[in-house]
Amino acid sequence: MRLIHCWSVLSLLALVPQSAYASVLAIDYGTDWIKASLMKPGVPFDVMLNKDSKRKIQSAVGWKKGDRLFGSDAANLATRFPADTFSSLKYLQAAPYASETVSFFAKISSSDMVETARKTVGFKQSDGTEWSVEELIAMQFSYIKQLAEDLGEEKVRDVVVSIPPFYSQYERDAVVDAIEIAGLHTLALINDGTAVAVNYAMTRTFTAPEYHIIYDAGASSIVATISGTPGTHITVAGVGYDRKIGGIELDRRMRQILIDMFNAKSRKDIREDKRGMAKLWKEAGRVKAILSANSDAMTSVESLAWDMDFRGKVTRATFESACGDLKGRFAQPIYDALNEAGLSLSNITSVILAGGTSRTPMVQAAVKAAVGTEKIALNVNADEASVLGAAFHGASLSRQFKTKPIKVTDINIYDVQASYFAAPTSPLSRPRSITTLLFPAGSKVGSKKTLTFKRKEDFTIFLDYKHLIAPGFPQRILEAELVGVAEAIGNLTERGAIDPVVKATLMLSESGFVSVQKAVVYGEIKDDSITGKLKGFFGVGSSSTGEATDSSENTPPRETDTNTDTTVSPSPTASSDSAAPSASAESTEEKKPEKKPVSKEDTIVLTIKTTFPAIPPMTAEEKRKARSRLRVVDNDEAAKTRKDEARNNLESYLYRLRDLLEDDNQDTPFKKCSQESERQVITEKLEESFLWLHDRADIAETSQLLDKRISLEALEKPIIHRYKEIEAFPQALNNSQMWNWSTRLFLTEARQNLTAEIEADLPSKWTKDELDALEKTLKEHETWLNTWVEKQKSVKPNEDPVIETTEMKARAKVLETHLLKLWKRKVPKPRKTKTTSTTEPTATLAPEGEPIEGETEVPPPQEEGIPDDQGQEQGQKPLTTPERDEL
Ligand SMILES: *[C@@H]1O[C@H](CO)[C@@H](O)[C@H](O)[C@H]1NC(C)=O
Ligand SMILES: *[C@@H]1O[C@H](CO)[C@@H](O)[C@H](O)[C@H]1NC(C)=O
Ligand SMILES: *[C@@H]1O[C@H](CO)[C@@H](O)[C@H](O)[C@H]1NC(C)=O
Ligand SMILES: *[C@@H]1O[C@H](CO)[C@@H](O)[C@H](O)[C@H]1NC(C)=O
Ligand SMILES: CC(=O)N[C@H]1CO[C@H](CO)[C@@H](O)[C@@H]1O
Numbered sequence: 024m025r026l027i028h029c030w031s032v033l034s035l036l037a038l039v040p041q042s043a044y045a046s047v048l049a050i051d052y053g054t055d056w057i058k059a060s061l062m063k064p065g066v067p068f069d070v071m072l073n074k075d076s077k078r079k080i081q082s083a084v085g086w087k088k089g090d091r092l093f094g095s096d097a098a099n100l101a102t103r104f105p106a107d108t109f110s111s112l113k114y115l116q117a118a119p120y121a122s123e124t125v126s127f128f129a130k131i132s133s134s135d136m137v138e139t140a141r142k143t144v145g146f147k148q149s150d151g152t153e154w155s156v157e158e159l160i161a162m163q164f165s166y167i168k169q170l171a172e173d174l175g176e177e178k179v180r181d182v183v184v185s186i187p188p189f190y191s192q193y194e195r196d197a198v199v200d201a202i203e204i205a206g207l208h209t210l211a212l213i214n215d216g217t218a219v220a221v222n223y224a225m226t227r228t229f230t231a232p233e234y235h236i237i238y239d240a241g242a243s244s245i246v247a248t249i250s251g252t253p254g255t256h257i258t259v260a261g262v263g264y265d266r267k268i269g270g271i272e273l274d275r276r277m278r279q280i281l282i283d284m285f286n287a288k289s290r291k292d293i294r295e296d297k298r299g300m301a302k303l304w305k306e307a308g309r310v311k312a313i314l315s316a317n318s319d320a321m322t323s324v325e326s327l328a329w330d331m332d333f334r335g336k337v338t339r340a341t342f343e344s345a346c347g348d349l350k351g352r353f354a355q356p357i358y359d360a361l362n363e364a365g366l367s368l369s370n371i372t373s374v375i376l377a378g379g380t381s382r383t384p385m386v387q388a389a390v391k392a393a394v395g396t397e398k399i400a401l402n403v404n405a406d407e408a409s410v411l412g413a414a415f416h417g418a419s420l421s422r423q424f425k426t427k428p429i430k431v432t433d434i435n436i437y438d439v440q441a442s443y444f445a446a447p448t449s450p451l452s453r454p455r456s457i458t459t460l461l462f463p464a465g466s467k468v469g470s471k472k473t474l475t476f477k478r479k480e481d482f483t484i485f486l487d488y489k490h491l492i493a494p495g496f497p498q499r500i501l502e503a504e505l506v507g508v509a510e511a512i513g514n515l516t517e518r519g520a521i522d523p524v525v526k527a528t529l530m531l532s533e534s535g536f537v538s539v540q541k542a543v544v545y546g547e548i549k550d551d552s553i554t555g556k557l558k559g560f561f562g563v564g565s566s567s568t569g570e571a572t573d574s575s576e577n578t579p580p581r582e583t584d585t586n587t588d589t590t591v592s593p594s595p596t597a598s599s600d601s602a603a604p605s606a607s608a609e610s611t612e613e614k615k616p617e618k619k620p621v622s623k624e625d626t627i628v629l630t631i632k633t634t635f636p637a638i639p640p641m642t643a644e645e646k647r648k649a650r651s652r653l654r655v656v657d658n659d660e661a662a663k664t665r666k667d668e669a670r671n672n673l674e675s676y677l678y679r680l681r682d683l684l685e686d687d688n689q690d691t692p693f694k695k696c697s698q699e700s701e702r703q704v705i706t707e708k709l710e711e712s713f714l715w716l717h718d719r720a721d722i723a724e725t726s727q728l729l730d731k732r733i734s735l736e737a738l739e740k741p742i743i744h745r746y747k748e749i750e751a752f753p754q755a756l757n758n759s760q761m762w763n764w765s766t767r768l769f770l771t772e773a774r775q776n777l778t779a780e781i782e783a784d785l786p787s788k789w790t791k792d793e794l795d796a797l798e799k800t801l802k803e804h805e806t807w808l809n810t811w812v813e814k815q816k817s818v819k820p821n822e823d824p825v826i827e828t829t830e831m832k833a834r835a836k837v838l839e840t841h842l843l844k845l846w847k848r849k850v851p852k853p854r855k856t857k858t859t860s861t862t863e864p865t866a867t868l869a870p871e872g873e874p875i876e877g878e879t880e881v882p883p884p885q886e887e888g889i890p891d892d893q894g895q896e897q898g899q900k901p902l903t904t905p906e907r908d909e910l
Contacts, residue, residue: 045421046061046181047181047424048061048183048207049062050167050183051184051185052164053241053242054241054242054269055082056080057080057081058079058080059080060413062417064424068414070411071170075094079406080095081098083095083098083109084162085097085109087100094166101304101305103298105297107149108301111243113160114128115128115144116160116198117193119143120136123493124493128144130275133298135148141639142638143156157204161205162205162653164182164201164202164204168207179207182417183413183420184202184209185213185409187244187264188246188259189246189264190212191493192535195535195536195579196640197640199640200640204641204646210417210420210421211417213431213433213534215246215377219248219377219412220259220412221415221416221431223252223412224255224257225411229255232254234372235250235374235400236360236361238377238381239378239409240378240381244265246265246356249261249364257432258432260360261362261434262359262436263358264356264436265355268353270311270378270379274304275307277337278304278306279345280345281306281335284333284337291329293327293328299327299328314337314338318340319338320338322337350385350389353385354389368394371394374390376400376405377405434464434467434468435465435531437489437490438463439487439488440486441487443476443482444457444483446478461486461529470531471528471530473529474527477522477524478524478525479509480509483503484503484539486501500637502636503527504631505629505630506631507629508544508629511523516546523545524546526542526543534579538633542629543626544626544627544629547625579640670720680705695820696742696820701738715731748827751828755831759832763835769842788845801838804837808834
């Protein structure tokens, strides 16, 4: 029902491509599951299916003896190849190697973690290959991209990824980096709860403003988002979250129960066995799911470790008591969100549950106790709402679709502050640090602030999270050095400005990235010239800056040696930031500052050097390397697939051929149409090929496999051809005879009519010459047919035919064309004047043989021959033309 609902909304509102076809991919990349959706004209809007027609794909990538697998294929490897299976990677996006997050991950995963050069997490496969988390996630994005391209039958570039609202800038960067490594372009990041709200608003109409809580209990966190929907404007009013509890923490507790049970019985420690632990991890999830619907569950794992089976019974009560300390935390995000939004429960229309963990009874009970059962919205399938909402959001951003206009105003949830050192008052004084709260928690995304500084020299603005966002994470987001201050001040001063100041624009982008977007030196030039009077307040350039930010709004800030903003460019959109986000950033900056006449004589744009001292996003070079590593894997796989296909094809071809040869029935088409000697040659070649396949196929090139098949096919081909000709002959003959018969019939009648018309002095459709020409064509056809059909009769089935059915058809076509040309002709109107009697009743034909409508024109007598000639010409045309038409 939900599908129909969405579809109807879309068919009315969306899918009206306004320009070139373009599709938007939305990905909900979860800790356990990936959901994706493709918005493309002509493709029914829905959650995308994977190759097994599943609506959700397990977030995993793994290797089995060199073969890379995704989704459940990969997740299922975990128990056999724990070191080569990577899942729950979302935990590790941008996580510092030394953080609590990483030590928690070590508890739930058997994979071998390594520290990357950026001090984040990577993994080591059993063969020693190392991958960063971003690369492994990029592989999954790339897999999804491929699914989308198969579905949409065109390349996909733009993507919207939904993320938890508590993601810091570092984590958002990690998402964008993975997107770019996968060869995609970030249209936007959208918070999960906000995406659910978008989907909710897309499929409903609101008569009055409403507040809803989206309670999203996922695998790694619980988030409550309060969204207000005055009309079609979605505003996020508050967010509460707990990034430490979720389905995986519950699984971990369940696994602990199972560990204790096993260890007590076996007197061994299962924790020492990686495969056993991987099996128990899987079992814990299964038992937890059973306990969602039952009060107890049997657990059973065959040969868990040390050849010992494991069996037992777990009750829901045991499980819940093992989670006793968490109970008070399940509903807390709701209270936090209400508190932040300044609302009370009475303001809330409904609570929408999302995420797999919201189905766990104790979690649901906690929410019901907090908000009241009647507030829980039951009719909403929120599990897929996030990805669908993200797709809607993407569609509205891409401007390729005409969607229901929904405006989204989200918030950032962390205090972000800016600090800098005050200008030294004397050469010896210690620099004083000044800090200002730039974007307090709850600030709307997509907003800007301007800071004004009285500085004479270059200086640096530091952007920090005011509070720790998660244990082990840094607080410093970036440092932006403003370069060229002294020169700019000097320039303005020299031109008469009094006390020029530095103004910096700081941006909180729609996707939640903060950056120093622009910096200028500004001074009012007390100048009597007209230009001096053309006053703009700061940001005269902002008419152009405003546009520029549109394209860079969702492009996160990246490390720069020199900043793009070295000029006041009259065409800001010409900069390449939207076309090739960060990869091109460095090259464009190389351009020398254009010394174009600056229209506003009172601002000079400064260079901004942005650096990331804490967790830097990947550099363009790092991403380029990562992409090519992934491409190598992709290409190897593609080559392997082609080889496997070629080998399978060859193999099944050989078997089929052998069956044909060894068939005892001598009446099979293959036997009938082949000669003993031909079969002998094929048999020898076949045996040789079987041997070759057995001995050499493993080391053979794809081209060799293909060649083997081609050379055998060449031997079989004449046999197949004979058979096909025998099959096709009766029909071709029938066709030929039919046309010769119809022509004969026509000619007889037409000649009679012509005679009658001449006698009655009436106009006629044809001349005698025309009919003679047709008769000639007919005779040629008959003669050819009689001769060759006779010859063909004596040809044996295992000999090559003497006439080809294609030629028969082509010749019949010549006759057909000639006949139809005359036959289609309209009766000419009787001519009123006596000229009729003086002229032969001949063709009133346009040169092309087209009938002339009405009595427009009588062709002069000398043109009469033309149709004849043409008719003959056509009749005698070489056979190649119609033959080609046939084919
Ligand atoms: C929330 O509800 C209270 C009364 O329960 C009301 O006074 C207040 O205006 C409401 N706030 C909003 C934003 O609707
Ligand atoms: C000031 O800058 C403008 C434009 O950047 C330049 O044309 C001019 O020569 C400079 N003036 C001085 C005094 O440096
Ligand atoms: C020839 O084709 C016509 C029409 O398709 C059919 O009625 C007739 O039986 C066929 N004759 C032979 C000999 O196949
Ligand atoms: C011959 O004349 C008859 C009677 O006018 C007409 O029905 C028939 O179609 C004509 N035949 C041809 C081949 O034009
Ligand atoms: C009218 C007619 O059928 N004419 C000839 C068509 O072609 C065959 C040969 O296949 C002749 O036997 C017919 O006389």
